[in-house]
Amino acid sequence: MIETSSLLLPLIILALASVAAALFGIPSLNKRLTITQVCWLLALAPLAALILILRLVPALNEDAIFVWTWAWLPSLGINLGLYVDSLSALFAIIVTFIGILVVVYAGQYFKGDQDAWRFMAYLLLFMTSMLGVVMAGDVLTLFIFWEGTSILSFLLVAYKTQSEEARYGAFRALFITGGGGIALLAGLLFVSSVAGGTDFATILSSGDVLRSNEFYWVMLALVAFGAFTKSAQFPAHIWLPGAMSAPTPASAYLHSATMVKAGIYLMARMNPALGFTEEWFWLLTLTGGVTMILGAYLGFKQNDWKALLAYSTISQLGILMILIGQDIPEAYKALVIGVVAHALYKSALFMVAGIIDHETGTRDIRRLGGLRKVMPFTFFAGTLAALSMAGLPPMFGFLAKETLLATAVHPSLPPLLSEVFRWGAVLAGALMLAMAVMVIWETFMGKPKDDSVHGHEAPWPMWLAPAIPAVLSLYLAIAPGFKDEAELMTGAAQAAFGDSEKVKVYFQLFHGLTVELMLSIGAITLGTLIFVFRRPIRTQMDKILPNASFNALYRWVLAGIDKGAFWATRVQKGQLRTYLVVMLTAVILLVVGLSPSLFLLGWAEISLPDLSYQGEIVVLQIFATLLVVGASAASVFLRRDFNAIMAFTASGLAVALLFVLAPAPDVALVQIVVDILALVILMLALSRLPRKQRRAAQELTIAVRKRRKIPMPDLLVSAAFGLMITAITFANLSQRPHVTITPYYEQFAKSMTGATDIVGAIVVDFRALDTLLEISVFAMAGLGISMLLFHSAQKHGDEGSQMDDPLGTKPSKFATFGIGGVRESAFIRVPSYVTLPLAIVLAITQIMYGHDQPGDGFTAGVIISLAIALWYMVFGYQETRKRLPWLRSSRLIGYGVLLAIVTGAVAALMTGSFLGNVDFTASWHFMPKGFHISSSFLFEVAICLTVLGSVAHMLNTLGHPRER
Amino acid sequence: MELLTAVSIGLLFATGIFQLLRRNVIRSAMGLMILANGVNLFLLTTGAYDGTSAAYTTEAGVHSDALPQALILTAIVISMGGTAFVLSMLYIISARYQTADMDEVDNLKH
Known part of the structure; x- marks a missing residue:
């Protein structure tokens, strides 16, 4: 294991190249360079990546x-990781090498299309993702890149956004591979949790643990499902032909050489961890076998170059999947040779298909013909690649087939399956050969079939791009002395096999007269026969099951999802009360289900209250408790809403009494002011509901009661919830005293914050950030109400829109006196006048001494607001606004929040912690006793301003009296 | 006493939820506020210990647990803001649907 961050370099280079391609979308750059020139430059990126990877090969x-x-989320134990061994390097070399060719080729393919920078940006980003997949060293890293390839494949397939077919194909590909991706994530997480680590080093070394786990088959199924969908295995293969609507460079790259190999790579990578079991063997062999035969059979039917190549790719992927399923070293030799051979010849053939399409305007072999004379170089490249695909000697593809057949004759297979497998491989090989020869023959040989089709040779870089891999197909097989390459492939095969000794890869064409050779000859003979009799055979094939396709399955799944969604939405009644009942029931079931033991706690020490006289507080407590419960129960039974609100407020005051007895004076104070505020706001809201509606709703309440129909579900849910809370509270209370951090606050309140009020110290100092958020929430509530009632209402033409000055910025010119233009009596007006200044004085005192006494910025804000509410009542809306020009709600909120943040920031500069405690006047001797202008004080002022603004908003909008 | 407290908090929750589920929107809002009271009292019971004097460093005796009190302060403020917001939403609903009956407001599914 060598730890090196240089592994990141290829990924970064490719990602930067993608950005560079996107930058080419800037018009001024776009005008200066042609897309072809840009592609030449961009090709340097995969070249650099290739060189970087090749430098690792000797080691x-x-x-x-x-x-x-790199520790990404250390608290969750999630890392980003890269892991490069021979297997990764082999795939990485394929990705970058074919990448260079495809980028150059794309430059020619898109010649004159200056908007193709979008394609290039996607392609290079895809290359980054693909390289990431094969270099990933951690399951999560793998998954992220894996999904990246799916998404970029979507973007590339749907590149021609105007085409319905392209969009459909792209969606189908994304739907299938994305679904596989989810399964893969689940599977990989499962594997990592069993293996005890998300990195490959851990996973690969815990094969025995994984295989002996009782949920082995679940992991296998999930991971295999992900790999099968990506590598177009039956029945998920249907996305691959649909993805052929992508521009040809994308098909050549994604859908032959790289992305579809991701599943192969993954299974090969996981083989040491999950492989070597019966399940593995059967799953991969059967899936791969069906895919192999089906792909070859359907491929031979096709007339379109790209469709034919797509099906042959499916077939080849099936073969590779079979090979991974085997547990013999030869299979892995066949695997690595097969992967390389296929990447070389198939990308070459796709590029040839693109050239033909580009130069003649069609890819239909029924219309093409006789092109060898006009397109000699393309013909040469295509023929070489097709011979390799056909598996004819002396091509690299022949080697691949030889090794495959060697696997097929391996004696470890059950006898019957061995026969099926062998003949299946021979048949698939024969069909592949027939296909390869046919497509070349029909295109380049004979006479032109359609006079309207004219071809001419492509520019040299365009035919050179497929020619290079085609020639390599030949060269790798016949040229001696590729020691490094052979060794790398040996290493890759060993990594996939999981045993470093058994696999040896050597490139040798002739092994003597072996069974494999006989089978190979058989396949070649059969393939030649199929080719010769291609016309009658293809006619026959069209007759049997002419429309055989598994798209029906896909459509069925989609239709099922639609239907499921339809039924799921039927369940929705749209009545909030029903949802509430369901949610509450779920909460009850969850709590009771998850911690049933909670309900047994504490019942042993049950005791009655001690009523002997030393506990006079207990008597008060019992009184307050009964008052709380009784008053809230009364709010249910009282018929008139007004009375119910009164009862509720009484209950709130009794709660305040309980707080006083706790003893918790700060809380009690806040509870009292909030309770009054709630009363005011409820009343205002009540007054805003039209009387007719209220009466209707009230009659509803009464009617239900008259019929003596008890709302059973509601009652049951409420009772169950109440019981649950009772049990929890009781368990809680009977477990006391328990460990807490309060002693810390008690100890440091004075020394760290200068406050004697510990609760106040916690609110404005220890947990000041909480409080900042809290007043932000409160401010948002105020602003939100104002938005709802003025702006939203205005938009919908609701009643609220008739109100003036939305954010309360400008008092109206038309002053009225009191409500409805009638002055209140002076006996009411004068005390009301006085109330506001008094309230302000009271508020200032609260803020100044809040650190040592009950009261804080919040109560101060509410107290002023309540006085203002009184003014509204007495003087009327208009007059109040006129008399109090400073009351601009939104600005007050703004100043408050700003002051809080500035104070916090200054404190952060001075103490190093946001909203930390700083006493700005510590050295001033003339300050009144017990008063300091400290950060806490300023924070309290900020709270007061924010609360005042927010409550003013609530009162303004809810409480705007309709002065008629 | 513990049992009494527990039962009364349970009753508050039950009353609150029952009110919340009424068809009359004003009652639902009231239910929400009763629930808030119940929650605040519940928070008080999560204190680690009982005290006999207020949580001031200048006070003698065993202080009541200051931490839940601070939490309640926050909870009161936020529930107040939330309730006010809910009330304004109820108002909007009543204005737009011309009813104060929750069951007639079932257009959410469209």
């Missing part, structure tokens, strides 16, 4: 493994 051949980890 990899010495069995080194390169890793890199």
Whole structure:
């Protein structure tokens, strides 16, 4: 294991290249360079990445493994990691090498289309993701890149956004691979939790633990499902032909050489951890086998170059999947050779298909023909690649097929399956050969079939791009002395096999007269026969099941989802009360279900209250408790809403009494002012509901009662919830005293914050950030109400819109006196006048001494607001606004929050902690006793301003009297 | 006494939820406020210990637990803001649907 961050470099280079491609979308750059020139430049990025990876190869051949980890979310134990061994490097080389060719090729393909920068940006970003998939060293890293390839594949397939077909194909591909991705994530997380780590090093070394786990098959199914969807295995293969509506460079890259190999890579990577079991063997062999035959069969039917290549890719992927399923070293030799051979010839063929499409305007082999003369270089590249695909000697594809057949004759297979497998492989090979020869023959040989189709040779970089992998297909097989390559592939096969000794990869075409060779000859003969009789065979194939396709399955799944959504929405009644009942029931079931033991706690020490006289407080407590419960119960039974509100307020005051007895004077004070505020606001809201509606609602309440119909579900839910809370509270109370951090606050309140009021110290100092958020919430409530009632209402033409000055910024010119233009009696007016200044004085005192006495900025704000509410009542809305021009709610809120943040920031500068305690006047001797202008004081002022603004908003909007 | 407290808080919750589920919107709002009271009292019971004097460093005797009190302060303020907001929403509903009956407001599903 070698730890090196240089592994990141190829990924960063490719990502930057993608950004560079996107920058080419800027018009001024776009005008200066052609897309072809840009692609030449962009091709340097995969080239650099390739070189960087190739530099690792010598060390990899010495069995080194390169890793890199970075703690991403250390608290959750989630890392980003890279892991490069021979297997990763082999795939990374394919990704970057084909990447160079495709970028250059795309430059020619999109010649003249200056908007293709979008395609290039996607393509390079895809390349980054793909490289990330094969280099990932951690399951989560793998998953992120994996999803990246799915999404970018979507963008590339749907590149021609105007085309309905492209969008449909892209969605289908995303739907299938994305669904697989979710399964994969679940599977990989499952695997990591069993293995005890998310990094591959841990997972790969815990194969025995994983295989012996009783949920092994779940992990296997999930991971395999992800890999199968990505690698287009039956029945998820349907997305691949649909994805052919992508521009050809994308097809050549994503859908032959790289993305579809991600599943292969993943399964090969996981083989040491999950492989070597019966389930693994059967799952992969059967899926791969069906895919192999089906792909070859359907491929032979096609007339479109790209469709034919897509199906042959499916078939080839099936073969690779079979190979991973085996537990013999030869299979892994076949796997690595197969992966490389396929990447080379299939990308070449796709690029040839793109050239033909580009130069002649069609890809239909029924219309093409005789192109060898006009397109000699393309013909040459295509033929070489097709020979490799056909598996004919002396091509690399022949090697791949040889090794595959060697696997097929392996004696460890059950006898019957062995036969099926062998003949399946021969048949698939024969069909593949027929397909390859047919597509070349029909296109380049014979005479032109359609006079309207004219071809001419592509520019040299365009045909060179497929020619390079095509020639390599030949060269790798016949040229001797590729020691490093062979060693790398050996290493890759060993990594996939999980055993470093058994697999040896060597490139040798002729092994003597073996069974494999005989089978190979059989396949070639059969394939030649199929090719010769292609016309009658293809006609026959069209007759049997002409529309055989598994798209029906996909459509069925989609229709099922739609139907499920339809039924799910039927359940929604749209009545809030019903939802509430469901939610509350769920809460009850969850709490009771998850902690049934909670309900047994404390019942042993049950005791009656001690009523002997030393406990006079207990008597008061019992009185207050009964008052709380009785008054709130009364609010249910009282018929008139007004009376019910009164009862509720009484209950709130009794709660305040309980707080006093706790003893918790700060809380009691706040409870009292809030209770009064609630009364005012409830009354205002009540007055805003039209009387007719209220009466209707009230009659409803009465009617229900008259019919003596008890609302059973509501009653049951309320009772159950009450019981649950009772049990929890009782358990809570009977467990006391328990451990707490209060002693810390008690100890440091004075020394750290200068406050004798511990509660106040916690609110404005220890947990000041909480309080800042709290007043922000309160401010938002005020602003939200104002928005709802003025702006939203205005938009919908509701009644509220008739009110003036939305944010209370400008008092109206038309002053009225009191409500309805009638002055109140002076006996009421004068005390009301006095109330506001008194309230302000009271509030200032609260703020000044809040640190040592009950009261704080919040109560101060509410007290002033209540006085204002009184003014509204007595003087009327208009007059109040005129007399109090400073009462601009939104500004007050703004000043308050700003002051809080500035105070916090200054404190942060001075003490290092936001809203930390600073006494700005510590050295001033002339300050009144017990009063300091400290950060806490300023914070209290800020709270007061914010609360005042917010409550003023509530009163303004809810309480705007309709002065008629 | 513990049992009495527990039962009364349970009753407050039950009353609050029952009110919340009424069709009359004003009653629902009241239910929410009763629930808030119940929650605040419940928070008080989460104190680690009982005290006989207020939580001031200048007071003698065992102080009551200051931490839940601070939490209640926050809770009161936020529930007040929330209730006011809910009330304004109820008002909007009543203005737009021309009713104070929750069951007639079932347009959410459309």
